[in-house]
Amino acid sequence: MSREKVAVLMGGRSLEREVSLASGERVVDALTSLGYRVLALDITPELVETLRAERPDCCYIALHGKDGEDGTIQELLEFLGIPYTGPGVTASALAWDKAVAKRLFLENDIPTPPWVTLTADAFKEAGAATALDLIPSVAGDYPLVVKPAKQGSALGLNRIDEASLLAEALLTALGYDDAAIIEKWIDGPELAVSVLNGLGGIEVLPPVEIVAKSGLFDFQAMYTQGETDYFVPARLQMSVFAEVERLARKVHELLGCRDVSRVDMVVGADGTPYVLECNTSPGMTQTSLLPMAAKAVGLSFQDVVERLTQAALSRRDSGTNFNTGV
Ligand SMILES: Nc1ncnc2c1ncn2[C@@H]1O[C@H](COP(=O)(O)OP(=O)(O)O)[C@@H](O)[C@H]1O
Ligand SMILES: [Mg+2]
Known part of the structure; x- marks a missing residue:
């Protein structure tokens, strides 16, 4: 028996188009093998018409960067009354703008570099x-x-x-x-801390420690296999570990990230974890950090996709957290 119809939004026109296509392809495969009816959709002028004709039960947002991660597509899907994966409009807009997010961190005692x-x-x-x-x-x-x-x-x-x-x-x-x-610039171990909402509430996944061989975790180091070493869980003292987990949870809640987020941090020489930013549509590519962290706690890529999709579908059922329109 086939399951719900899920439209995977991928590609788009942001500078992270290729990354999004790589995330999207994996998500399409996972959803297909989970038995969903899957529609892969790029962002084109025909998108709204297609969504209205196809009436998917939810959209899986595999977009990264401008328009996909900043609240634009989320606002459009609210208007169309289609539930979607990941954070809502407000959290997306707040997290996407580092100038705003860092102000919020400062005002809420979350260390962020000056x-x-x-x-x-x-x-x-x-x-x-x-x-x-x-x-x-x-x-x-x-x-x-x-x-x-x-x-x-x-x-x-x-x-x-x-x-x-x-x-x-x-x-x-x-x-x-x-x-x-x-x-x-903070010199010290870099961490990516993924947060997922599950049945038991917010779950902070093990921090992934990132060691770029070039010394800079730039575009190439992020997406080329072998350019970066990853340690899961990060090699941290227990006290720092606890603080990292506390801060990731606090950032996720402060911005209202709902189902998922990934908080990027660097640990300073004094052991203080400084929050750089929060990502509301974390990468789902072969080298991405959220799937890596999930694996460390026994959650497969499919499990993560299933969890995020179910969360979106539950909003359809409950009618909460998105405008149902008229
Ligand atoms: N203040 C900082 N101190 C040390 N490294 C930094 C700092 N800001 C950015 N970086 C490095 O640059 C990468 C990208 O920066 P980030 O703020 O996460 O922006 P984005 O990932 O949205 O481009 C980080 O993962 C980290 O490697
Ligand atoms: Mg980052």
Whole structure:
């Protein structure tokens, strides 16, 4: 007997299109082998018409980056009355914008590296370029990292070791988004901490420790097999472990991430885990971190896909958490 109809949204026009297609293909395979009726859909001008004609029971969002992860597609699916996997509109929008998310972390006692946000308009309209000398007094001494406020997969991100490199790094970041974050570089183990909601409530999966062979966990290190070593669970002292778990849970709840999130952190020399960001549509590729963490607790890729799909379908049944429309 075939199960519900699930439309997998994948591809799209974001810079992470290829990553999304890789995630989507695996999700399609998993859903198919779980017995669902599966429709793989790219984001095209015909999407809404297709969704209205096909009337899937839910959408599985395998999109990453702008439009897929920032609340845009979520808002559209709310309008159409189709439940979908992952966080809702508000959580997506808050988490996607690092400038907003970091403010929320600061206001809620969640350690995040000191930083400055500068928008393109602040440069164009208000002469922010004349205050670049103040940056170390707020964000800390070099090395600093400069990145777009709204982007993923380390695109537009540069670590800079001296002030002479700042202007170019800012231009790069502002080529990707209308706001740039200049943040203290934290030297220490990097962690990705996945959070899943299950029957028993929020479950924090074992932190994955990331050791990029090049020293920078950039696009290539993220998606090329063999470029990065992963340790699951991360090699941490017990006290740090507990703090990492507490913070991941707190970030997930603070932003309202509902079914799933992945919180990226770096542990400072004093053992403080600093939260860099929270991802609301974590990668599901061969080298991705959420599937890796799930495996460590005996959850297969299929189990994760099944859990997220069931959570979306339960919203259809209960009519909660999405507008049912008229
Ligand atoms: N402040 C920082 N200190 C150390 N490493 C950082 C810092 N900010 C970013 N990185 C590195 O760059 C990667 C991407 O940065 P992140 O803030 O997670 O943005 P995104 O993944 O959305 O591009 C991180 O996984 C980490 O390796
Ligand atoms: Mg990240």
